[in-house]
Structure formats: C-alpha cells, structure tokens
Amino acid sequence: MRKFIVYIERIKFSGLILMISLKSSLSFSQDSIRIMYYNILNFPGNTSFRVYNLRTILLHTKPDVLVVTELQSDEGANLILQEAIHNSNLGPTYQKADFTNGPDSDNMIFYNNEKLVFRKQDTIETELRLINHYKLFVNDPDLFNTNDTLFLDFFIAHLRSGSSSTQERYNECLKMMNYIDADTSLKNIFVGGDFNFYTYLEPAYELLTNGGIVKLMDPISKPGDWSDNSLFAPYHTQSPRNRAFNGGSVGGLDDRFDFIFVNDNVINGTKRIKYLSDTYQAFGNDGQHFNDSITAPPSNPLIPDSVIQALHTMSDHLPVIMDVWVDLQRPDSNLVNVKCKELIISEYIEGSSFNKAIELYNLSNSDTIDLSNYKIGIYANGSQVPTQQIQLSGIIPATGFYILANNNSTLSNIIAYADTLTSKLNYNGNDAVALLKNDTVIDVIGEIGNDPGVGWTVGSGSTKDFTLIRHPRVKKPVQDWQTSLPDWIVKSLDDDSDIHNHLNSCNGCFLKANVSTFPCRCGSATNGTIQLDSIEGAYPPYTFLWSNGDTTKDIYNLLPGRYYFTMTDVIGCEIMDYSDVISIPEPIASAINITSAGCPSDCNGSAEIFVLNESNYQTPFSYLWSDPFAQSDSMAIGLCTGTYFFTFTDYFNCMDTGTVTIPGEVNPTADFSFSINQNNVSFLNASTNASDYVWDFGDGASSTEINPLHLYGSAGNYTVLLTASNGCGTVKMSKNISIFFTGMTEEVRPEIYFSIHNGSMQMNLPKELINHGALLSVYDLAGKKIYETQLNTTPVDVFSDKYNLAQGTYLVEINTKNKVSVVKKIVVLDRNKL
Numbered sequence: 001m002r003k004f005i006v007y008i009e010r011i012k013f014s015g016l017i018l019m020i021s022l023k024s025s026l027s028f029s030q031d032s033i034r035i036m037y038y039n040i041l042n043f044p045g046n047t048s049f050r051v052y053n054l055r056t057i058l059l060h061t062k063p064d065v066l067v068v069t070e071l072q073s074d075e076g077a078n079l080i081l082q083e084a085i086h087n088s089n090l091g092p093t094y095q096k097a098d099f100t101n102g103p104d105s106d107n108m109i110f111y112n113n114e115k116l117v118f119r120k121q122d123t124i125e126t127e128l129r130l131i132n133h134y135k136l137f138v139n140d141p142d143l144f145n146t147n148d149t150l151f152l153d154f155f156i157a158h159l160r161s162g163s164s165s166t167q168e169r170y171n172e173c174l175k176m177m178n179y180i181d182a183d184t185s186l187k188n189i190f191v192g193g194d195f196n197f198y199t200y201l202e203p204a205y206e207l208l209t210n211g212g213i214v215k216l217m218d219p220i221s222k223p224g225d226w227s228d229n230s231l232f233a234p235y236h237t238q239s240p241r242n243r244a245f246n247g248g249s250v251g252g253l254d255d256r257f258d259f260i261f262v263n264d265n266v267i268n269g270t271k272r273i274k275y276l277s278d279t280y281q282a283f284g285n286d287g288q289h290f291n292d293s294i295t296a297p298p299s300n301p302l303i304p305d306s307v308i309q310a311l312h313t314m315s316d317h318l319p320v321i322m323d324v325w326v327d328l329q330r331p332d333s334n335l336v337n338v339k340c341k342e343l344i345i346s347e348y349i350e351g352s353s354f355n356k357a358i359e360l361y362n363l364s365n366s367d368t369i370d371l372s373n374y375k376i377g378i379y380a381n382g383s384q385v386p387t388q389q390i391q392l393s394g395i396i397p398a399t400g401f402y403i404l405a406n407n408n409s410t411l412s413n414i415i416a417y418a419d420t421l422t423s424k425l426n427y428n429g430n431d432a433v434a435l436l437k438n439d440t441v442i443d444v445i446g447e448i449g450n451d452p453g454v455g456w457t458v459g460s461g462s463t464k465d466f467t468l469i470r471h472p473r474v475k476k477p478v479q480d481w482q483t484s485l486p487d488w489i490v491k492s493l494d495d496d497s498d499i500h501n502h503l504n505s506c507n508g509c510f511l512k513a514n515v516s517t518f519p520c521r522c523g524s525a526t527n528g529t530i531q532l533d534s535i536e537g538a539y540p541p542y543t544f545l546w547s548n549g550d551t552t553k554d555i556y557n558l559l560p561g562r563y564y565f566t567m568t569d570v571i572g573c574e575i576m577d578y579s580d581v582i583s584i585p586e587p588i589a590s591a592i593n594i595t596s597a598g599c600p601s602d603c604n605g606s607a608e609i610f611v612l613n614e615s616n617y618q619t620p621f622s623y624l625w626s627d628p629f630a631q632s633d634s635m636a637i638g639l640c641t642g643t644y645f646f647t648f649t650d651y652f653n654c655m656d657t658g659t660v661t662i663p664g665e666v667n668p669t670a671d672f673s674f675s676i677n678q679n680n681v682s683f684l685n686a687s688t689n690a691s692d693y694v695w696d697f698g699d700g701a702s703s704t705e706i707n708p709l710h711l712y713g714s715a716g717n718y719t720v721l722l723t724a725s726n727g728c729g730t731v732k733m734s735k736n737i738s739i740f741f742t743g744m745t746e747e748v749r750p751e752i753y754f755s756i757h758n759g760s761m762q763m764n765l766p767k768e769l770i771n772h773g774a775l776l777s778v779y780d781l782a783g784k785k786i787y788e789t790q791l792n793t794t795p796v797d798v799f800s801d802k803y804n805l806a807q808g809t810y811l812v813e814i815n816t817k818n819k820v821s822v823v824k825k826i827v828v829l830d831r832n833k834l
Contacts (some may be wrong), residue, residue, distance in 0.1 A: 032276060033326055047246045051080060060307045062547070067108070094112055133155050151187060159193075205223075228255070236254055237253075282318045340363045344361055345444075356425055362401075372393060374436065389436075403417050442477040467493070469489040473487065518581075521584050561580070562581075593607065593635070594606070603638050609623055622649045679715070687724040696720065779811045
C-alpha cells in the first residue's frame with residue numbers, strides 16, 4: 001500500500017479559500033482512477049445477502065469510484081459502504097455522498113478518499129427518477145501551492161425502460177443535457193448508468209452524442225443496433241442470467257443498456273484527466289455468452305469463477321468499468337518552476353587528507369544561473385556563523401555543474417572537473433557546509449551550530465570519511481539537514497566516480513517497459529507469469545509495485561486476471577500499466593485427414609494431429625506416434641490397418657494423447673449354401689468382404705446376383721462355382737448338387753391344347769392330379785416366378801389373357817400335397833398369328 005503525506009490543502013472556489021485537512025493523497029505525479037457504474041437491482045430488497053457478492057466483485061475490480069443505480073434506501077448504501085467496502089481489503093478510506101430519496105429507485109456514489117475528495121452534489125428532476133450530479137476533485141498533495149483544482153463531474157441516470165419509451169428517455173436526457181450545457185465550469189464529465197437504449201438511432205442517444213453544446217462520447221465508439229445482435233456480443237450488459245431468481249430480467253446477454261459517456265476533454269486528456277485506451281469494458285462479458293448466462297460454458301479465462309458467480313447472483317446487469325489517467329504535472333505552473341529553478345548541493349566528498357569537494361547542480365533544464373549571489377560557507381566545530389566563506393563566480397548552464405575542490409586533492413575526477421581549486425575548501429566531518437544565496441542558507445550538509453563530535457550519521461555512513469550523493473528525486477534545495485537526510489546516497493571513502501554526472505527528475509521522465517505475459521497453461525489456475533523486459537529511458541535501480549502486492553520486476557504463479565503495476569526509477573519517474581493473464585486449457589488433440597491403408601499387403605494409411613486453438617500453445621511442438629517407426633511429425637504416413645496412439649506436447653509440456661484407427665481393405669472369402677426343391681434351387685451367399693459375385697450353375701447358366709434362385713431344366717449332377725472378389729483379390733468356392741424328379745409317371749403328365757372358343761391356352765389334367773390338390777407355378781427361364789394357381793378343375797386356364805404373358809418360353813411346375821412334382825417347358829406364341 002502506498003504511503004501518503006499529511007498536509008493542509010487550500011482550494012480556491014469563487015474567491016473563497018477553503019482549508020481542508022487531508023490524511024492522504026495521490027502520491028505521484030501521475031496515477032490512475034478506476035470508475036465503475038453498476039445497476040445493483042433494487043438493493044437491498046429482501047436479499048441483502050447480495051452485499052457479499054458485491055464485496056467479491058469490488059475486491060476483484062478495485063474501483064476508486066463506484067456509482068450505482070436501483071438503490072432503495074440509505075440503509076442499503078450504508079450496508080454497501082460497511083460490508084462490501086470497509087470490512088474488506090478495500091479498506092476504510094472509501095466514503096459516500098448523502099442519500100437523496102427520489103420518487104422511484106435512487107442513486108449513490110462511493111469514492112476512494114485517498115485519491116478523490118467530495119465537493120458537492122445536486123439532482124435533476126425527471127418524470128420518473130432523479131438524475132444525480134456528484135462533483136469530486138483529485139486529492140493533489142501540491143494543491144496548496146498551485147491553487148489548481150482538478151475536478152471530475154459524475155452524472156448517474158436510470159432512464160425509463162421499454163422499447164416504446166423512446167420519447168420519455170429523450171425527455172429525461174434533454175433535462176440532463178440542458179443542465180450540463182448551462183454549467184460552463186464542468187471540465188471532465190462522466191455520464192453513466194442504465195439508459196435502456198436499444199439502438200444508436202434513438203433520439204436520446206443522438207441528443208447525448210450530438211445534440212447539445214457539450215457532446216458526449218462513447219469511449220469504445222460502438223454505435224449500432226445493439227439489441228439481440230451477436231455483432232455486439234462483447235458489449236452487452238443485460239442479462240447475465242438465463243433463469244429468474246431474486247427478481248430482475250433473464251434471457252442471457254443480448255442488450256447494451258449500461259453506458260459510461262464522457263466529454264472530449266476526457267478522451268483527449270485536455271484537462272489532465274484522460275481515458276486509458278482499452279480499459280472500457282462490460283465487466284464479466286467475454287463475448288462468448290451471447291443470449292446465454294455468464295455461468296454457462298465456456299468459462300471466462302480472465303475472471304475467476306467465484307467472481308463470475310457473484311456477478312450472476314448480484315444483479316441482472318453487468319457493471320461497466322473504465323480507467324482514467326490523472327496527470328498532476330503542470331508544465332506551466334509556478335510550482336514546477338520553483339522546484340526546478342535553483343542550485344542544490346548534489347555531491348559532498350569528505351575523503352582522506354585533502355580529498356574534499358562540493359558539487360553544485362543547476363536543477364533547471366532551461367535557465368542558466370549567475371553565481372555572483374552564491375557562496376559556500378563552512379561552519380567549523382559547531383559555529384553558528386561561517387568560519388570560512390568562498391565566493392562563487394561565473395555562470396552555470398541549465399542542468400550544469402559547478403565543482404569546488406581542495407587544491408591539494410589527489411582524486412583524478414575531482415582534479416579533472418573542478419571549476420575552483422582552493423585551500424579554503426577544507427573541512428572535517430563535524431563541520432557543517434552550506435550553500436548560501438544572498439547570505440541566506442538554502443542548502444546544507446550537517447547542522448549549523450551543532451558539533452556532532454566526529455560526523456553526522458547519514459544512512460549507513462556519515463559526513464566523515466564518506467561520499468554523499470543527492471538522490472535524483474530532489475527538486476529543490478533544503479534548508480533543514482534532518483529533512484534532507486533520506487535524500488542522500490552513501491558511497492565509500494574517496495569515491496569520486498559520480499562527479500559531474502548527476503541524475504535528476506527535473507530533466508523529465510521517459511520510462512518505457514515491454515511487458516511479456518505468459519498465460520496459465522495446461523489448465524492450471526496458478527502458473528501465469530508477467531515479465532517486464534527492455535526497460536528504456538529510466539535510471540536504475542527500479543522499484544516495482546504490483547496490484548497483487550508483489551514488489552519484484554517479474555511476478556509468477558499467477559491466477560487468471562488483470563494485474564496493474566507501477567515501476568519507479570531512481571529519479572522518481574514512474575509508469576503505470578497493466579497486463580492480462582489469461583487461462584489456456586489443456587490442449588485437445590484429435591486425428592484428422594485419415595486415409596485408408598489399402599489392402600492387407602499395403603500400408604498406405606496416414607493421419608494428421610489436429611490441436612484445437614493451436615495458436616494458444618507455445619512452439620516448438622513435439623509429436624509422437626506408436627507406429628513401428630515412432631514417427632515424430634504432426635502427420636504420420638505409411639500406416640498399416642490398425643489402431644495407433646499419438647501424443648502432442650508444446651514447449652511448456654502441455655500435453656494431450658489420443659488414438660486413431662486406420663481403416664483398410666481385407667481379402668474376400670467365398671462360401672455358400674443351397675436348398676433343392678426338385679429342380680428349383682435357392683442359393684444363400686455366405687461370402688465375406690466381397691463386392692462382386694459370379695455364379696456358374698453348371699448347366700450353362702450364370703448369375704451376378706448375391707442370392708440367386710435357379711431352375712434346372714433336367715435332372716442330373718451339377719457343379720456350382722461361386723467367384724467372389726473385391727479390390728484386393730478374387731477367391732472361388734464350388735459345390736456339387738444333384739437334381740432329380742420323383743412321384744409321377746409319364747401317363748399323368750399334362751396335355752396342352754389350344755382352345756379356339758375362348759382364345760386361351762388350357763391344360764387338360766388327369767383326375768389323380770386334381771385329387772392330389774396340385775399347385776401350378778409358372779417361371780421364366782431366369783427362374784423368376786410369374787404366377788401360381790391352384791389346380792382343382794379340368795381343363796384349367798394356364799395362359800389366358802388375364803395373365804398377360806409375353807411371347808416366349810416358360811417352365812410350368814406342378815406340385816401336389818404329397819410332394820409329387822412335374823415340370824413342363826411351354827412355348828407361348830403370338831396369338832394373333834395362330
């Protein structure tokens with residue numbers, strides 16, 4: 001935590017001098033202020049426990065200014081101040097404004113009194129709610145000297161909701177903008193809250209950004225049709241929930257209702273408050289939860305789950321955050337000119353024997369100094385008046401030196417750079433040495449009128465037998481020795497290495513550091529790293545202060561999140577910046593572009609390792625396959641059919657393993673079975689892995705069907721050959737079958753004749769066939785059954801017109817119930833030619 005000074009501050013308001021006693025202030029010439037606007041959903045209501053959710057949010061974001069809407073009571077404001085702020089690590093330095101009770105829900109501001117001081121507040125009445133105006137100013141330690149107060153004006157509004165309320169919202173904004181335009185004292189303006197805008201085409205939005213004397217600006221410049229539009233997913237603020245609880249809206253993030261608008265001065269830093277680029281955010285929205293709850297997968301890589309859950313529970317809105325830079329440097333102020341327009345004693349050498357020297361430094365970086373009004377006075381042995389005086393002469397250029405030394409000194413740098421060598425410069429460690437201007441002491445080594453015996457203690461050294469160098473942060477001479485003690489750097493006896501080489505912060509600050517950030521890798525929550533590299537334009541040694549409390553240059557073992565740092569060099573120059581540590585999950589590797597190995601005798605397969613979001617992982621990558629050759633490229637080739645393991649590893653040993661099965665062809669097998677019914681044979685193919693089949697039935701007929709049915713024309717023994725094949729080969733299988741006819745004599749074979757009277761073909765059946773209940777079936781020569789009919793009369797129509805048979809040759813089969821069977825070949829002619 002920074003240490004702050006105690007001082008009395010004078011602020012000039014309308015000709016009055018207001019004296020305020022302040023405990024702390026911005027401790028550096030530049031600092032940042034974080035601003036948060038938040039709709040806290042009718043707080044406290046009957047869910048005051050949400051104050052602990054708010055505490056979690058505030059501890060993570062650490063806003064210096066918290067402006068809220070939908071506050072129900074002053075009790076709720078006090079609960080926030082006490083439980084969410086004072087009883088947390090944010091500490092007791094935060095205060096709040098007075099509560100104003102309007103006709104509907106109300107507003108409030110909380111602020112960090114270490115950085116900001118409350119000036120006044122006002123309200124703007126609208127038809128629905130009050131719009132509040134809070135004026136604060138920067139807690140500047142030099143305000144007493146400059147009378148230059150740096151104000152910030154915060155406006156908080158909660159406009160009427162609903163897509164049909166555009167006119168009401170316009171009326172509310174018109175009253176606010178008239179108020180702002182009428183107050184010409186407003187310099188740094190922040191207008192935020194819940195505006196319920198659906199689109200930039202709303203008249204109220206146009207009024208804010210382009211309608212008045214003061215024109216407000218969206219820091220991220222994202223005009224558009226925001227509602228239910230995935231193009232604006234990273235900027236939506238309502239709703240972080242998908243289900244209703246504790247009141248509020250649901251439906252996931254799909255509306256940009258909450259804003260912080262600022263004026264041009266804030267965007268450009270014209271009035272020394274400047275928006276820090278890329279800090280504006282809808283806190284908790286990572287752009288991956290459009291129309292969804294923020295607690296739904298994927299998790300937010302920058303914010304701990306506990307904070308996400310707190311946001312989900314606290315409100316149906318997300319807070320909006322931005323950072324501004326406060327510049328307390330005043331190049332045109334009297335304060336700067338006073339501090340950096342004088343001489344100081346920048347180095348004191350009290351060495352062995354006559355090795356004595358005093359270095360004077362001109363703090364100004366623009367003006368020369370005439371030495372005719374300056375003297376060096378030596379006050380020996382506790383004298384209250386100079387026992388020796390050395391009149392100075394000449395001109396010291398801007399940032400120049402004047403060095404006095406004893407004429408008997410033997411130190412090489414003293415002799416080389418001395419402007420005056422004189423025997424008068426002779427003192428011991430117990431003699432005070434002063435720089436006088438117009439006979440008045442303005443800077444001093446030791447205490448005039450006091451004899452310390454040997455010397456005055458300075459840090460780990462003394463004014464006796466040591467070299468003392470003025471700290472670069474010193475910007476003006478100091479008349480009181482005790483006050484100046486912390487600003488001396490102790491060097492060893494006879495050390496003159498820094499003569500004519502003084503660093504000082506009056507010469508300007510040009511610090512720069514490159515930030516290297518390494519994420520939390522491999523799914524770990526605590527292995528993030530931030531390193532500061534290539535520090536330029538600064539004077540070592542450096543001090544570092546990180547927002548997590550670390551004070552080293554680089555910080556390790558970090559959780560995901562945003563980390564702010566302040567780096568200060570030896571002359572007091574500093575830079576403030578931040579870096580985000582994200583979380584990169586364990587890699588997910590899979591196989592793509594899988595190709596077949598081919599036939600069993602071939603090994604032509606291949607596969608490639610694909611890593612999801614590969615750019616998140618650090619090269620070089622390594623790969624390993626479980627094939628016989630242990631291939632180590634992302635693509636493995638020459639793979640046979642089978643299953644293989646693979647491993648992906650990045651530079652930081654983030655690893656994933658997987659398997660891939662390489663497909664391939666197999667050789668075919670040939671086999672079949674059959675069933676015989678007289679001369680009708682059904683074949684069942686039992687081959688495997690084949691794509692093509694050829695049947696040879698042994699009677700001159702063949703087929704390419706998978707499971708053919710074949711009708712043999714005569715009895716006998718036949719060899720059936722099945723040939724099965726695929727792209728990898730051909731195999732054959734043959735089996736013998738026997739065909740024979742039984743159960744009927746030649747005399748019972750049917751007789752076919754042509755009936756002239758009805759133009760049909762009829763069969764005259766013996767009586768015994770009728771008695772046996774015969775079934776007649778007709779096949780074509782390919783073995784396909786055309787139709788069948790029951791034989792119970794004679795004569796029987798076999799080829800009548802109703803069957804519509806084409807001209808050709810057919811087989812007629814008669815089967816009786818006692819399995820008597822007969823087959824007859826029949827030729828059907830064109831009847832028109834008979």
